[in-house]
Amino acid sequence: MLTSTRTVLSASLLLTTATLTAQQPPMQNPFLGLMTAADKHARAHNAQTPVLSPLDATLLGSNPPVNVAELHKARFKVVPWTTNDPAKMRALIDLRVDGIISDRPDLLQQVVKEEAAAHPSEAVYFKSFDVSAHRGGRGLRPENTLPSFEDGLDHLSTTLETDTGVTADHVSLIWHDQFLNPESCRRVDGAPYTLENRVYTRDISLAEAQSTFICDKLHPQFPDQKNDPALSPVAVAFAKQEHLISPYVPTHAEQLFRFTRFYAGYYRTGAGKSHPEAAARAANAEKVRFNLETKILPLPNDPAGPNPPLVNAHAEPTTNHTVDPQTFVNTLCGAIVRNHMEARAEVQSFDFRTLILVEEQFPKIPTYYLTESPKMLSTEFVPAALRQ
Secondary structure, three states, rough: HHHHHHHHHHHHHHHHHHHHHOOOOOOHHHHHHHHHHHHHHHOOOOOOOOEEEHHHHHHHHOOOOOOHHHHHHHHOEEEEOOOOHHHHHHHHHHHHOOOOEOOOHHHHHHHHHHHHOOOOOHHHHHHHHHEEEOOOOOOOOOOOOOHEEEHHHOOOEEEEEEEEEOOOOOEEEEEOOOOOOOOOEEEEEOOOOOOOOOEHHHHHOHHHHHHHEEOOOOOOOOOOOOEEEOOOEEEEHHHHOOOOOOOOOOHHHHHHHHHHHHHHHHHOOOOOOOOOOOHHHHHHHHEEEEEEEEEOOOOOOOOOOOOOOOOOOOOOOOOOOOOHHHHHHHEEEEHHHOOOOOOOEEEOOOOOOHHHHHHHHHOOEEEEEOOOOOHHHHOOOOOOOOOO
């Protein structure tokens, strides 16, 4: 009798569970959930549809957490980062991502060309494919410098992806880390520059940054990197016009906008007009887009004072040493607006607080939501309104 009762109860429980499961809607993919919530916020402020920019590994494999087809069905674009291997580029293109961010835009362009030739019926897709040069295309030139942006333009990248911080005098300085990294930068005066005496963007003016540092060190991760100024004639000419001590000094957003205009003129009517690719280079530079990241994380800020401890240049930060989100947005978007680049620039970030502010206050500027692990989407890393 007892066994029979247990059997009946177990069967009843299984039936109830099955009924409840059948009645419950399937769990939404967290990346789709994030973008749906972000889009709802953007729409409420007449902003543009946000774009998902996930780590490339989260799109690949047998059961990837990012479902490109599902996101496309919900009309979200997907532009993964940072892919340098041609085989992975092809795998992502097979998924019909809307673009790829790469340190090697030269390799990516070749893959896109080959894939387009192999799929002539999809010419529209390949024509709109976004070749985004990561940090200007750091695979061939030191990152986030005028020569790296020149190289990205030379390879007809449709977007120049880069990073921004905010200086002491509220200029949108271009650099990946919150400090000028001694792995890439050296002092003009030859004095030692190490992690111990590193200089944070927040604590230095633009004039000090451009008169103190030259960021031309070669990175061992990229054996094809070269820093010979002779390879970057446009950057050299532009640096002379801007009275810079080197084309490899830290640059800033507004200077990058000027540089692309200078680059277009260089090949349209200037010294480069006889180059065999002059017309294509000028035309591309006149419409190239800018993907500008706010280098801030949803972490507490360090107080002003001595440098916080740092184990190595790649250590995950536990605090910010930068300005607050509103100041960050005002500085970067102010530079975009002053240069009338709203139609060609977008703001991307892991810190969605800044993207929310952009959507609310600068709705003409598109936003890109940078993501890595799906686990991050359910943590306090993400604002409550967007958390999954």
